Amino acid sequence: MTDQEEAEVAAWLGGQAERSIETACARVFLAGERAFKVKRRVELGYLDYSTLELRRWALERELAFNRAAAPDIYRTVRRITRGPDGRLQLDGAGEVVEFVLEMRRFDEHAVLAAQPWAVDGPLADALGRAVAGFHAAAPVRPKGGGGTALKFTIDSNAKLLRELAPQLGSERVEALVAGTDAEFARRRALLDARQAQGFARHCHGDLHLGNILLEDGRPILFDCIEFNDVLSEVDVQYDLAFLLMDLDFRRRRDAAVRVLSAYLDEALRAFGDAVLGGLAALPLMLSVRAAVRAHVSAHSRDLQAASAYLDAALGHLSPAPPRLVAVGGLSGSGKTTFARLIAPGFGAAPGAVVLRTDEIRKRLAGAGPTERLERSLYTPEFYERVYGALFDEAARLLAAGRAVVLDATFLEPALRARAETLARDAGVPFSGVLLEAPAEVLAGRIEARAGDASDATVEVLMGQIERLRTSEAPSAAWRRVDASGSVEDSAEAWVTALEG
Template sequence: MTDPEEAEVAAWLGAGADRAIETACARVFLAGDRAFKVKRRVELGYLDYSTLELRLWALERELAFNRAAAPDIYRAVRAVTRKAGGGFEFDGPGAVVEYALEMRRFDETAVLAAQPWAVDGPLADALGRAVAGVHAAAPVRPQGGGGKALKFTIDSNAQLLRELAPRLGAERVERLVAGTDAEFFRQEALLNRRQAAGFARRCHADLHLGNILLEEGRPVLFDCIEFNDVLSEIDVQYDLAFLLMDLDFRRRRDAAVRVLSAYLDEALRTFGEVVLDGLAALPLMLSVRAAVRAHVSAHSGDLDAASAYLDAALGHLSPAPPRLVAVGGLSGTGKTTFSRLIAPGVGAAPGAVVLRTDEVRKRLAGAGPTDSLPSEIYTSAFYDRVYETLFAEAARLLRAGRAVVLDATFLKPELRARAEALAVEAKVPFSGVLLEAPAEVLEARIGGRAGDASDATIEVLHGQIERLARDEPPGPAWMRIDASGPAEDAAEVWSHAAPAAG
C-alpha cells in the first residue's frame, strides 16, 4: 500500500511531468528535458528503500556509479522539501520528505532494446570495447565475484524457478537446476582463480539492451545496479554475459560474437592473456543470465518469454564443441568480413572469437585498434611476434572450449602448417580457407579502406603476390574460395562445403 506522503510527492512530481514510468521499486517522472527518479518506499528482500536514509543512500550510489559510464545523463540528487505555505519544492529550507535523482531526459526510442537491429558491426565493435573500458576502470572488489557470488544467483534462480514450476514445467526446471549446479561445481575453481586475479569488480550488473542508449552513434550504458553489492560486485565476464545472452536471445548472434571479439581484444590490453581462460565459464554465465530472465518474465506475466528463456538457459549448458578455422588470403580478399560472417555459426554461443593479426599488431605496438603504424615497425621480428601472440591466444581459447577463427594472410606454408598443428594439439577439428580474387579487385578494395585495423597498401599487396608465386601451394586442409564478389557469397560457399563447421 502506498504511503500517503509518498502518494503526495508522486502527485506533485506528476503534475509537472509529461509522463510517468512506474516499476516495482521506483517512479520516473519525465518533465521537458529533465527526468526525476524517486525510490518507492518498499522492502523487497534483495533491496530496502523503506526509510528516507536508505533511499538517499541508494540514489547517491546510483548517481556515483552511473556517472562512470553516463556522466552527461546523471546530474544530481535533489531534496524534496515542504514549503511553509504547503506543497513541495526542490532543495528548500523546509523539512526533507523525499529525495529525487535528476537526470537529463533522453529519447526512449534510442534505447537498444527498442531497436536491436541497430547493433550493426561497427556499433557492436564499439560496444564491446566500451564495456571493456568500463571494466578496466572499475574498482576491484576482492570480496566479490568468485564462486560464492555466482552461486548466490544460481540458488536464487533455483528457488524462484521451482516456485514457478507448475507454469513452466517441473521436469524442465529440475533439469536446469541440476545442470546448472553440475556446471557450477565444474567451474568453481576457475571462478575463484578469477576472483583472486582481480576480475571481481564493481560492475554495471544489469547490462542488457534495455540499459544501453545509442546517442550520436555511440553506446551509453546507464541504470546500473546500486542497491545490492552481492549483485553488482561480480566477475566482469558475468557482467558481459548479460549483453551477450540478450543479443543471442534476440537472434542477433552476429552482433553478440562481434561484441565478444572486440571486448576481448580491448580487455587483453588491460588484463593480459589470462582474460581468455575465463571463456570456459561463459556457457554457465549465459545460462544463469537466461534463467534470471526466465523467472523475471514469468513474474511479469509473460509465460511465453519465460519458457523461451528457460529453453535458452538449458541450451547454453550444452555448448557446441570448439573448432579452429583459419582464414587466409591476400590483402583485400575480405578475410575479416568473411571471418565475421562465419563466426556466429562456429562453436558455442554466441560463436567463434575472431582473432585478427591486424588487431594483434596494434595491441603489441600499444596503438589504438584503428591507428596507423609506421612502416618501420613491420620488421621480421615483429612479424614473428604477432603470429606467436596469435597462436598463443588461440591455444588458450581452444583450451577454454571456445571456437576460434584466425584472420591472417597465411601466405607462408610454415604458418599454415602451424595452424593445422595447433588444431591437432588442441584436439579440435580444423578448417583452412584461402580467399582469392583478381589483383585489380584487391587494389580497388585496399584503396577504398577507411577506419580499419589493416595497414595494408597496394605496395604491400604487390609484395604478397610476388611471394605467393614463389611459395608452395596449400595442402588439402585448405579450401580455395573465390572472393571477388560479395563476402556473403563466399561465406555461403564455405557453409555448404563445410557442414560440420557449426
C-alpha cells in the same frame, strides 16, 4: 513517509511531467529536458527502500556509480521539501519529504532494447571495447565475484524457478537446477582463481540492451545496480555475459560474437592473457543470466518469454564443441568480412572468437585499434611476435572450449602448417580457407578502406603477390574460395559445402 505522502509526491511530480514510467521499485517523471527518479517505498528482499534514509542512500549511490559511464546523464540528488504553506517544493528550507534523482532526459527510442537491429558491426565493435574499458577502470573488489557471488544468484534462481514450476514445467526447471549445479561444481575453482587474479570488480550488474543508450553513434551504459553489492561486485565476464545473452536471445548472434571478439582484444590490453581462460565459464554465466530473465519474465506474467528464456538457459549448458578455422588470402580479399560472417555458426554461443593479426599488431605496438603504424615497425621479428601471439591466444581459447576463427594472410606454408598443428594438438576439427580474387579487385578494395585495423596498401599487396608466386601449394586441409564477387555469397557457399 506514509502511503498518503508517497501518493502526494507522485501526484506533485506527475503534475509537472509530460508522462511517467513506473517499475517495481521506482517512478521516473519526464519533464522537458529533465527526468526525475523517485524510489518506491518497498522492501523486496534483494533491495530495501522502506525508509527515507535508505532511499537517499540508494539515490546517492546510483548517482555516484552511474557517473563513471554516463556523467552527462546523471546530475544530482535533490530534496523534495514541504513549505510553510504545506505545499511541496524542490530544495526548500522546510522538512524533507522525499529525495529525487535529477537526470538529463534522453530519447527512450535510442535505447538498444528498442532497436536491437541497430547493433551493426561497427557499433558492436565499439560496444565491446566500451564495456572492456569500463571494466578495466572499475574498482577491484577482492571479496566480490568468485564462486560465492555466482552461487548466490544460482541459488536464488533455483528458489524462484521452483516456485514457478507449475507454470514453467517441473521437469524442465529441475533439469536446469541440476545442470547448473553440476556445471558450477566444475567451474568453481576457475571462478575463485579469477577472483584472486583481480577479475572481481564493481561492475554494472544489469548490462542488458535496455540499459544501453545510443547517442551520436556512441554506446552509453546507464542504470547500473546500486542496491545490492552482491549483484554488482562480480566477475567482469559475468557482467559481459548479460549483454551477450541478451543479443543472442534476440537472434543477434552476429552482433554478440562481434562484441565478444572486440571485448577480448581490448581486455587483453588491460588484463593480459589471463582473461582468455575464464571463457570456460562463459556457458554457465550465459545460462545463469538467461535463468534470471526466465523468472523475471514469469513474474511479469509473460510466460511465453519465460519459457523461451528457460530453454535458452538449458541450451547454454550444452555448448557446441570448439573447432579452429583459419581464413587466409591476400590483402583486400575480404578475410575479415568472411571471418565475421562465419563466426556465429561455430562453437558455443555466441560463436567463434575472431582473432585478427591486424588487431594483434596494433595491440602489441601499444597503438589504438585503427591507428596506423609506421612501416619501420614491420620487421621480421615483429611479424613473428604477431603470429606467435595469434597462435598462443588461439590455443588458450580452444583450451577454454571456444571455437576460433583466425584472420591472417597465411601466405607462408609454415604458418598454414602451424594452424593445422594447433588444431591437431588441441584435438579439434580444422578448416582452412584461402580467399582469391584478381589483383585489380583487391587493389580497389584496399584503396576504398577507411577506419579499419589493416595498414595494407596497394604496394604491400604487390609484395604479397610476388611472395605467393614462389610459395608452396596449400595442403588438402585448405580450400580455395573465389572472393572476387560478394564476400557474403562466398561465405554462404563455403559454409554450405562444409556442412554438406
